[in-house]
Amino acid sequence: xxxxxxxxxxxFSTILSVQNILLCLIGCLVGTLIGVLPGIGPLATIAILxxxxxxxxxxxxLIMLAGIYYGSQYGGSTTxxxxxxxxxxxxxxxxxxxxxxxxxxxxxKALGIAAIGSFIAGTFATFVxxxxxxxxxxxxxxxxxxxxxxxxxxxxxxxxxxxxxxLLKAVCMLFIGVLxxxxxxxxxxxxxxxxxxxxxxxxxxxxxxxxxxxFGVAEILRNLETPEHKPFVGQVVGSLLPNRKxxxxxxxxxxRGSVLxxxxxxxxxxxxxxxxxxxxxxxxALSKHPERFGKGAIEGVAGPESANNAAAQTxxxxxxxxxxxxxxxxxxxxxxxxxxxxxxGPQVITKHPDLFWGVVSSMWVGxxxxxxxxxxxxxxxxxFLKVPYHLLFPTIVLFCCIGIYSVNSRPxxxxxxxxxxxxxxxxxxxxxxxxxxxxGLVLGAMLEDNxxxxxxxxxxxxxxxxxxxxxxxxxxxxxxxxxAAVVPSISKGREQLVDxx
Amino acid sequence: xxxxxTEGRRTAAVPLYARIDVIGGAAIIxxxxxxxxxxxxxxxxxxxxxxxxxxxxxxxxILFVAGLAILLKGLLQSNxxxxxxxxxxxxxxxxxxxxxxxxxxxRGADFGFLSTPQLGLMVVGPIxxxxxxxxxxxxxxxxxxxxxxxxxxxxxxxxxxxxxxxxPVLPRFIQDPLTLSMxxxxxxxxxxxxxxxxxxxxxxxFFGWPELRRD
Numbered sequence: 033x034x035x036x037x038x039x040x041x042x043x044f045s046t047i048l049s050v051q052n053i054l055l056c057l058i059g060c061l062v063g064t065l066i067g068v069l070p071g072i073g074p075l076a077t078i079a080i081l082x083x084x085x086x087x088x089x090x091x092x093x094l095i096m097l098a099g100i101y102y103g104s105q106y107g108g109s110t111t112x113x114x115x116x117x118x119x120x121x122x123x124x125x126x127x128x129x130x131x132x133x134x135x136x137x138x139x140x141k142a143l144g145i146a147a148i149g150s151f152i153a154g155t156f157a158t159f160v161x162x163x164x165x166x167x168x169x170x171x172x173x174x175x176x177x178x179x180x181x182x183x184x185x186x187x188x189x190x191x192x193x194x195x196x197x198x199l200l201k202a203v204c205m206l207f208i209g210v211l212x213x214x215x216x217x218x219x220x221x222x223x224x225x226x227x228x229x230x231x232x233x234x235x236x237x238x239x240x241x242x243x244x245x246x247f248g249v250a251e252i253l254r255n256l257e258t259p260e261h262k263p264f265v266g267q268v269v270g271s272l273l274p275n276r277k278x279x280x281x282x283x284x285x286x287x288r289g290s291v292l293x294x295x296x297x298x299x300x301x302x303x304x305x306x307x308x309x310x311x312x313x314x315x316x317a318l319s320k321h322p323e324r325f326g327k328g329a330i331e332g333v334a335g336p337e338s339a340n341n342a343a344a345q346t347x348x349x350x351x352x353x354x355x356x357x358x359x360x361x362x363x364x365x366x367x368x369x370x371x372x373x374x375x376x377g378p379q380v381i382t383k384h385p386d387l388f389w390g391v392v393s394s395m396w397v398g399x400x401x402x403x404x405x406x407x408x409x410x411x412x413x414x415x416f417l418k419v420p421y422h423l424l425f426p427t428i429v430l431f432c433c434i435g436i437y438s439v440n441s442r443p444x445x446x447x448x449x450x451x452x453x454x455x456x457x458x459x460x461x462x463x464x465x466x467x468x469x470x471x472g473l474v475l476g477a478m479l480e481d482n483x484x485x486x487x488x489x490x491x492x493x494x495x496x497x498x499x500x501x502x503x504x505x506x507x508x509x510x511x512x513x514x515x516a517a518v519v520p521s522i523s524k525g526r527e528q529l530v531d532x533x
Numbered sequence: 534x535x536x537x538x539t540e541g542r543r544t545a546a547v548p549l550y551a552r553i554d555v556i557g558g559a560a561i562i563x564x565x566x567x568x569x570x571x572x573x574x575x576x577x578x579x580x581x582x583x584x585x586x587x588x589x590x591x592x593x594x595i596l597f598v599a600g601l602a603i604l605l606k607g608l609l610q611s612n613x614x615x616x617x618x619x620x621x622x623x624x625x626x627x628x629x630x631x632x633x634x635x636x637x638x639x640r641g642a643d644f645g646f647l648s649t650p651q652l653g654l655m656v657v658g659p660i661x662x663x664x665x666x667x668x669x670x671x672x673x674x675x676x677x678x679x680x681x682x683x684x685x686x687x688x689x690x691x692x693x694x695x696x697x698x699x700x701p702v703l704p705r706f707i708q709d710p711l712t713l714s715m716x717x718x719x720x721x722x723x724x725x726x727x728x729x730x731x732x733x734x735x736x737x738x739f740f741g742w743p744e745l746r747r748d
Contacts, residue, residue, distance in 0.1 A: 210592060214589055430665070438700060
């Protein structure tokens, strides 16, 4: 317990420098700004803004990326409440009661309780991360290569199962991602693989380029299909601060949402979305007046918003302690860490304690900023909601071009973005989910490395490899989960859970 | 275009070749074959010493089987379950063209089949914005022109002045002598100031004096 506070103290002393506070603030503000813009979810926001963080120090850039992440989450809730347009699926539930409250002229209170609930949940999740990180990373350090391989298989299986859509197609995308990770020089023999003699392929695929194409540009192409619809933006009326009765009504929902979200967030897959749905169902079941739900019940905003924020934060746990990103957003964050020379995994906490604890405490600071700074700025965000798409998308196009060019000063990178933009769009139209591809791309090299080392240690005997109890257990769970997902009734429900996060 | 496609899905039968699962499955199969061909030279090794070719070949086989399954599902599904493949070609082509223009001319490079001169951000930026803007029928020429100069000015300010990233600003034969005489920082500042003023002047010409000053 003393250790926990010592560590958090170290984290706060890292982040409380003028530069890091500023980066956190910029991240939150820019994230919210892009998040409220119509048609851009958190994943696209991070993909588009990633080059901006490359020039900062590793700690600063991660703090900024994290800030962008919850800023865009928060922006999604704002649009859900004010215009009934969830910026991302994790705030879909917020539209039910949040927008109903807005129609009754209580938009301010809905926004206020969403921010307060998120802050409380964020505080709780910060402690969950701080408390679980050390034991988990210690456990991970004792893992053998075989264990690690099995853990990755389990994580990836859960991620594609919970991501929704067709399982078969998700598996295809995952393997294409893994194959893309193998392109370039072999890690051991250094011979070029799958390069087809093309110079451009020798360096392999850059996560930043691929994600900007697949998620940034492809999203523009998708939005351009349908004619622009102008959202009706109501006035933000009423006070932003909930009164005592509102707080009393939502206190339980916030507490339950925080715990629920923190737990679900750790599981691979789209924790933020899943937890907000579960929280809404739970609040409705527990309520004495379930008929109020959907008609502006404040618990229906407070619970899911707390849950998705807690989950959004605890999804960092697998990445920071095990090196396994569980969502596409975390894959991007992992890619950014690698770029700065910090390999995600159990060593981060011991080798770069200032970075680790700095990022953890920045989450709390970021949440505080969202309440203290973003909430009063709501009038400004409402203005951004009205930006017409026909002016917005050329802006994003130019921003993406300059952003990706600025990373390596290579014109071919820009052309690659265009290629992956089209590929992402076409695969989306063919109903292939793209998030597994990114997970495969980020984890591919590690997956192969651990499989190789595991088999070398077991001298090529598959049975020795599998007979390690932990490896066997993890692989069995993965197999059971995949098996269950194929069962018709479950697979029906899964297909409706299509998400971009 | 979208309206047409949804109507088409309801009324007419979806031909086999236009079904998303048929096209998707075929695409995965082609990809799997390409990967296999790319990996033929690589050594698969043995279980105790996995070679560099093991994973590519193994995954290519799995992809082939999965692609085949998707293809068969698409061929065998009922007409109601089938979905027609549809992409919006025009906006896609225009947006891609704008990005490619940027990539090809920002610094200029030898791409093997063509080598291009450097035009710099102050030339390529407005062109990229203008071309991309044409991808939607809601396009408004006058707004787009103001946007293209204003945005280029803003990007110069953010990326070059605030983030100090090096991006070519002007065609090489203009930029090099100007950089020598006034330095790159001054050049960039003059550049975005000029484009900012230009955008503001064009705004006033096109839309009149704004009633509320935005600053």
